[in-house]
Amino acid sequence: LKLEGVELIRIRMPLVAPFRTSFGTETTREILLLRAVTNGAEGWGECVAMNDPLYSSEYVDGAADVLRRFLVPALRTGVPATGVAPALARFKGHRMAKAALETAVLDAELRAEGRSFGRELGAVRERVPSGVSVGIMSSIDALLDAVAGYLAEGYLRIKLKIEPGWDVEPVRAVRERFGDAVLLQVDANTAYTVGDARHLAKLDPFDLLLIEQPLDEEDVRGHAALARQLRTPVCLDESIVSARAAADAIAFGACAIVNIKPGRVGGYLEARRVHDVCAAHGVPVWAGGMLETGLGRAANVALAALPGFTLPGDTSASGRYYREDITEPFVLVDGHLAVPSGPGLGVAPLPDRLAEVTVATEWIAA
Numbered sequence: 001l002k003l004e005g006v007e008l009i010r011i012r013m014p015l016v017a018p019f020r021t022s023f024g025t026e027t028t029r030e031i032l033l034l035r036a037v038t039n040g041a042e043g044w045g046e047c048v049a050m051n052d053p054l055y056s057s058e059y060v061d062g063a064a065d066v067l068r069r070f071l072v073p074a075l076r077t078g079v080p081a082t083g084v085a086p087a088l089a090r091f092k093g094h095r096m097a098k099a100a101l102e103t104a105v106l107d108a109e110l111r112a113e114g115r116s117f118g119r120e121l122g123a124v125r126e127r128v129p130s131g132v133s134v135g136i137m138s139s140i141d142a143l144l145d146a147v148a149g150y151l152a153e154g155y156l157r158i159k160l161k162i163e164p165g166w167d168v169e170p171v172r173a174v175r176e177r178f179g180d181a182v183l184l185q186v187d188a189n190t191a192y193t194v195g196d197a198r199h200l201a202k203l204d205p206f207d208l209l210l211i212e213q214p215l216d217e218e219d220v221r222g223h224a225a226l227a228r229q230l231r232t233p234v235c236l237d238e239s240i241v242s243a244r245a246a247a248d249a250i251a252f253g254a255c256a257i258v259n260i261k262p263g264r265v266g267g268y269l270e271a272r273r274v275h276d277v278c279a280a281h282g283v284p285v286w287a288g289g290m291l292e293t294g295l296g297r298a299a300n301v302a303l304a305a306l307p308g309f310t311l312p313g314d315t316s317a318s319g320r321y322y323r324e325d326i327t328e329p330f331v332l333v334d335g336h337l338a339v340p341s342g343p344g345l346g347v348a349p350l351p352d353r354l355a356e357v358t359v360a361t362e363w364i365a366a
């Protein structure tokens with residue numbers, strides 16, 4: 001396929017409710033979409049970088065700049081989707097920007113060939129169990145109301161954002177109110193230090209599935225030390241930036257479970273390699289989320305259908321974050337989302353809806 005160019009589409013999507021994590025509160029998501037135009041078909045990619053470099057070093061304006069000046073021009077010669085990462089390797093970092101570009105080229109290729117993302121990645125299921133991520137709330141009562149609502153919607157796993165001062169109490173309250181059968185895990189987004197080990201061990205009696213990324217993303221040794229002091233399995237998110245990083249973290253005993261986010265590791269092809277490395281070591285994985293629209297959500301659901309994804313992921317319904325998605329919405333059915341079966345991502349933006357939320361577009365000729 002010959003890449004003619006990429007359209008950068010900046011959209012603004014208000015969240016149905018503020019989403020608070022240990023690194024900040026989001027009320028509106030500014031998202032960079034990529035529409036790759038090739039001689040065969042067009043393909044879509046969604047960059048998961050946030051507005052501000054708070055989750056990782058990437059941010060929306062930076063992603064747009066590196067795509068405009070370096071990444072899209074690097075594909076001028078025309079490469080297959082499997083050739084995108086090698087063609088971009090000389091540029092350091094910017095994994096989320098690279099992931100969006102590779103996804104758009106892969107989507108175009110698959111649509112032209114009439115093959116689905118799930119089939120390309122090696123999906124073995126037609127629907128995936130959905131968990132939900134619950135932000136830090138203003139009170140325990142507000143938290144319990146939110147969790148009650150999600151359980152009523154059918155979510156099969158609850159993930160609570162935690163931070164110092166909001167950890168043991170919320171977990172205890174959810175266990176007391178909803179019982180021990182609810183699949184429950186916590187996500188600290190790097191908010192603790194290895195000196196907090198004794199405090200975090202207070203979570204052990206609550207039979208959590210895992211504690212996600214308690215320490216700094218670069219503190220592999222600290223996570224290994226912490227894992228030896230906790231009964232709750234340690235799961236890594238921010239630390240796992242590639243298949244190699246996954247192999248190293250597992251070898252050092254820094255994690256027993258891995259959250260796979262394609263944007264964080266540079267794309268869905270690298271995400272499959274992370275899956276394969278974890279599967280080779282018997283390490284369960286689950287699909288993380290970055291508040292994606294239906295475009296990124298479609299790709300994540302396809303990835304979550306691979307055999308090693310044995311834990312419910314943050315693959316929530318569209319309505320968890322957006323009143324109205326830019327694609328046909330993903331809707332929970334018996335706690336599951338259906339894996340799209342159409343060519344490529346299997347979904348595409350609804351033109352009128354996309355126009356409503358678009359704040360800027362820019363054409364970059366390859």
Ligand SMILES: O=C(O)CCC(=O)N[C@@H](C(=O)O)c1ccccc1
Binds near residue numbers: 050132187290315
């Ligand atoms: O369900 C989702 O899409 C979001 C899941 C979630 O909690 N994402 C968190 C995370 O740290 O994993 C996040 C939110 C916003 C920005 C970055 C990360």
